[in-house]
Amino acid sequence: MNTNTNIPNIPKEDFEFVGTDSYLHDKKLETKPIGYFRDAFNRFVRNKSSVAAAIIIMILVLYAIFVPMLCQTSYSRALTDTMYQQYSKLPPKMKLLAWAGVDGTSKVTINSNTYEAYRAKYVETGMNPIVKVYKANYEDPKAASENARYYDIKVDNYYNMGMMELTLTPDQYKDLQAYQSETGLQIIYPSVKTQSKDKNANIWYKVDTRGNPVLDEDGNFINDYRIASVNDKSYDSLRIASDTDPEQPYAYARVTGTSEVPSYIVRVSKYNYFIYRYGFEPSFNFGTTGNGFDIFTRLAAAARFSFLLAICVSAVNLTIGTIYGSVQGYYGGWVDMIMDRICDVLGGIPFSVVTVLFQLHLSKQVGVIGALIFAFVLTGWLGMAARVRMQFYRFKGQEYVLAARTLGASDKRVMFKHIFPNSLGTIITGVVLVIPGVIFSESSLTYLGIVNLESSTMTSVGTMLANARSFFTSYPYIIFFPCLFIALLEISFNLFGNGLRDAFNPSLRGVE
């Protein structure tokens, strides 16, 4: 051990550098280095269900981003249009999925009166609402009326919209006529002599007192159109096929108002009027709501709002929760205790109470959405803070922290440069799991009407559900798409979050 320890005064010239001509270095790694995130990513990819969930989330996000931007039609943009009511409750119709039955048809059982009315629509306009008759003219033993006859048919709900009455100014009337002449599309149909009791614009034929059609010997409908005077030049456009007698032309409008400012009440085909007004044939991918809103674009707008809200809330929660949790976990002791009591108090307030109080106090100043975000933020960061605090307790006693502190790093530096990156995995998982929670709470609150976000330009999934609920037995598709959206979203976010957690922290796998 004690060789060469006592040699005095070695001359400087005897010192010599070793190996000046070669470099000494570590052996180069032959494989690629795998960092923390790379490792987590590799583990994540192996989890098939989480990857599938991630893809579904991607699709939903793309739907929420791009549909409101690209798929808006002149119909879904005309938001304060009262015409909406006329096109309500239409079923989904998609060109791509027409083979699967998504073609705007539905199977119904109707009585013979209704069947005749459907047939009359076909005779007048040539658009046949009856696609297929499954079972014709049978007696239903369960029905209340004994001599009633029933039909099981497949009905095209788009062609079945029939007629409506519109009151037009002279200019609008002229414009409509010009469009008709130009395209050859019959929009205006002759007006009817007798007004039926319930002002049904579809009844263009003679009916008896009970509302049943009066047929001639061949079983055809007898028309009940008004006859205009030959001198009337206000209508100069397409005439329907049966309007052949030049001496007795049909009247295509009822004129009311003063002679200076006349207004024309016309019977128009809803289907063709839609083409005239909005420039495309009525066809709604997801159908329309009870108010006539296009579900496809409306739901996308709702989804976009939900995502934006969730991302805003989780970003704010992340910031507050991280700072709060770090301070709590890092300093510990009485600081931790006091801050924990604050958390106790905040955590004890039921969320619905917070929301209501914020709505009552703040919705005038910052708006309904602002108040909602405040409510989410007030208690939302508690979970994140608890998570971060736990991570800090875990890491703060470790050697590298001690080393950093010995080297003179400030508290702030130790907290955010050394400890925080280590707890990043847990935090990312936390953020991902916050998002479905926020969307769920938001939809519940709007469903219950505690928060009301409904307006002509905006809606939320919860409001769509609440509005669809009153007629969801007859029109289940109105409630189906919002339900499907929220169910898919919640499932895939939970799967995705679990996958992330397993990837970042393999030791937790299987612990739910």
Place this chain on the structure above:
Amino acid sequence: MDDAKRANTTFRDYLRKAADWYRHAYRLRYTIKRVLLMLMVFFIIISICFILIKLLPSKPAEQFGKDKNMVEMRRKALGYDKPLAVQYLIFIQKSLLGGDWGMSEVRYLGSNVWDVFMEKMPATVMVNVYTMLFAVPLGLLLGIYAALKKNKWQDHVISTGVMVFVSVPSYVYAFLVQYFLCYKLQLFDFQIKSGRDFLSWSMFVSMIPAIISLGFGTIAGLARYTRAELTEVLTSEYLLLARTKGLSRSQTTVRHALRNSMVPIFPMILGEFIGIIGGSIIIEQIFGVPGVGALYIESITSTPPDYNMFLLLSAFYTIIGLASGIVVDLSYGFVDPRIRMGSTK
């Protein structure tokens, strides 16, 4: 002299015993500490709620319109004329300590808020008790079965179902139940029947859709938790030891694994039992259950909001949340003697 000495020693013995008892009664001490803490938290929360509500303009008074005198009288009757601090003191004395939460101002005009609240309680409790009665055993059984068949197809089916039912919001099942059971098959009515015979059979039948919709979430949550706990216990070493000693598989599962896995599960069930009094607002609304949840929604969506009712229900939901937390924490110690809550050792 002797007597005095003896008396002295016995007294000292008592003291020592008391001290000993006190030292060992960590569970009681811990309980008391937690309850006091809970009351403090509750007090702070309800004070904040009270002040925030009283800061709002008094809508019930303003409905008298232009008649200044009437508005003034009404404000006086509602206690708005006094300073906030005085109102607060009156609130503590009358409501928190005296149990008088005032009159309803809107929907149940003139009736005592507490009476209306108690009248709504049975419906909520019954629906939730029925739910727990069928959901808890079913959830446990599914969880146990999945754990025993771990990584076989049965487990995969159950786990997938659990994942779906845990994630999907309860109102979605409620719609499905209403659509298929009530509308397509016409087995039940859409809403529960009116009347106050909450224990009768016909009432139970009309509650079934609500019970099913509420139960899905509980079953799924419990099954998931049970499966996770039980699989962990089943792979532990003492179970291997039990098997090597000659116990059969079913004996080890029932006597060792199940009992140990119940340690975290039982508190969870207990917490849910307390939570049931709170009920589910959204399910009550969908199925028309005349319960506390519906009352809560009514009190805030009516115009003007029913402040007294809202305050009482806020206090109720707050205390339910706090109490279930405490009961869960404390029950760990009772279920498993090894866990010493609040013990310094």
